[in-house]
Amino acid sequence: xxxxxxxxxLGLLVCLECRxxxxxxxxxxxxxxxxxxxxxxxxxxxxxxxxLLIIAAAILYxxxxxxxxxxxxxxxxxxxxxxxxxxLVLLHSGAWPIALLVFFASIxxxxxxILALAVLVYSAWVRSPVRRAQRSExxxxxxxxxxxxxxxxxxxxxxxxxxxxxxxALVIVGWGAWAFGAVVVLTLLAARTxxxxxxxxxxx
Amino acid sequence: MSPVIxxxxxxxxxxxxxAPEQGRTQCARCRAPLQRxxxxxxxxxxxxxxxxxxxxxxxxxYPLVEMHVNGSTRETTLIGAxxxxxxxxxxxxAALVLLxxxxxxxxxxxxxxxxxxxxxxxxxxxxxQTVFRLLTRVRQWSFTEVFLLGVLAALVRLSTYxxxxxxxxxxxxxxxxxxxxALAGITSPEQIWRWIERSRT
Numbered sequence: 001x002x003x004x005x006x007x008x009x010l011g012l013l014v015c016l017e018c019r020x021x022x023x024x025x026x027x028x029x030x031x032x033x034x035x036x037x038x039x040x041x042x043x044x045x046x047x048x049x050x051x052l053l054i055i056a057a058a059i060l061y062x063x064x065x066x067x068x069x070x071x072x073x074x075x076x077x078x079x080x081x082x083x084x085x086x087x088l089v090l091l092h093s094g095a096w097p098i099a100l101l102v103f104f105a106s107i108x109x110x111x112x113x114i115l116a117l118a119v120l121v122y123s124a125w126v127r128s129p130v131r132r133a134q135r136s137e138x139x140x141x142x143x144x145x146x147x148x149x150x151x152x153x154x155x156x157x158x159x160x161x162x163x164x165x166x167x168x169a170l171v172i173v174g175w176g177a178w179a180f181g182a183v184v185v186l187t188l189l190a191a192r193t194x195x196x197x198x199x200x201x202x203x204x
Numbered sequence: 205m206s207p208v209i210x211x212x213x214x215x216x217x218x219x220x221x222x223a224p225e226q227g228r229t230q231c232a233r234c235r236a237p238l239q240r241x242x243x244x245x246x247x248x249x250x251x252x253x254x255x256x257x258x259x260x261x262x263x264x265x266y267p268l269v270e271m272h273v274n275g276s277t278r279e280t281t282l283i284g285a286x287x288x289x290x291x292x293x294x295x296x297x298a299a300l301v302l303l304x305x306x307x308x309x310x311x312x313x314x315x316x317x318x319x320x321x322x323x324x325x326x327x328x329x330x331x332x333q334t335v336f337r338l339l340t341r342v343r344q345w346s347f348t349e350v351f352l353l354g355v356l357a358a359l360v361r362l363s364t365y366x367x368x369x370x371x372x373x374x375x376x377x378x379x380x381x382x383x384x385x386a387l388a389g390i391t392s393p394e395q396i397w398r399w400i401e402r403s404r405t
Contacts, residue, residue, distance in 0.1 A: 150304065
């Protein structure tokens with residue numbers, strides 16, 4: 001059978017930590033001779049773990065968007081903000097570039113990440129041979145943009161730290177922020193446990 | 205070492221490839237970045253890391269932003285953002301913010317210095333392999349550039365209500381971000397091992 005020559009077909013492995021090329025050993029728990037990292041032909045249980053992490057993230061995505069992420073109390077009013085209403089506040093203050101950025105980083109990116117990873121896991125599971133290059137590209141994009149979702153967590157933590165003027169203005173963190181942080185961490189971990197090479201493996 | 209390189213993203217075998225003079229090479233099949241430019245000077249990496257360490261210290265020693273309300277002033281440093289969450293009993297979130305803005309950058313910088321400094325004298329750090337693996341792990345959780353945009357978003361929200369003064373720490377944070385991204389560019393895992401293996405001979 002003539003196909004592209006892969007490391008697997010030659011009995012070679014790449015160490016994902018230090019990028020050394022290593023001859024695959026017979027025993028299951030081999031370590032990289034250069035950096036001592038654990039070696040695997042493919043990340044173990046990659047699809048299973050990624051799936052579980054995506055499901056957890058998808059469930060938490062709901063409270064993350066419905067529960068208030070913070071409660072701003074001033075002398076005259078008491079305002080509960082969800083992520084979306086936070087974006088609207090930014091929009092009304094005229095800072096539309098920042099509003100757009102927060103909307104994209106906090107609402108679009110987590111949702112796209114969950115959907116994209118679900119599609120990728122499914123296609124790897126059924127070993128789909130179509131559009132491999134595009135799916136590979138999609139995965140790298142998911143990997144790259146994932147960290148930007150932390151933006152709102154940082155903004156909330158700063159507001160909660162600064163706005164603590166007793167009886168004048170207070171910002172209290174809400175459980176929505178906790179759920180949102182969990183979504184971000186779970187999707188980051190899901191992207192890390194997913195083994196891209198499964199997108200390219202041919203059916204045996 | 206064998207001249208064979210495997211693409212970490214699609215497992216394709218590449219033969220006889222050399223690190224490019226500049227820029228990066230791509231995998232012929234999946235277009236993932238394959239090799240980064242080699243040849244950065246060891247001293248450049250050490251200088252950048254030392255610089256980043258000083259900037260990280262400054263970012264925590266001086267206020268990031270000050271808020272003036274009713275004649276009273278509130279201010280926070282880089283580490284203060286995480287402590288504010290802790291004060292409201294959101295300890296998991298506080299730990300996440302602390303990890304991604306203070307601990308990960310700190311570990312990243314000190315691990316690099318620990319690995320690279322002895323190489324100048326053709327020596328090797330104790331536990332080199334363990335520290336290297338710690339470095340590659342911890343680097344993935346260092347989010348300084350995202351934090352800065354978060355600061356910007358918070359400032360925009362506050363500026364409609366109160367008077368805001370940006371502290372010098374904000375600028376040291378910006379420089380820290382630039383330092384860390386330059387450092388990430390020249391200290392790829394392959395490059396670190398190139399330095400280590402070169403100092404062995």
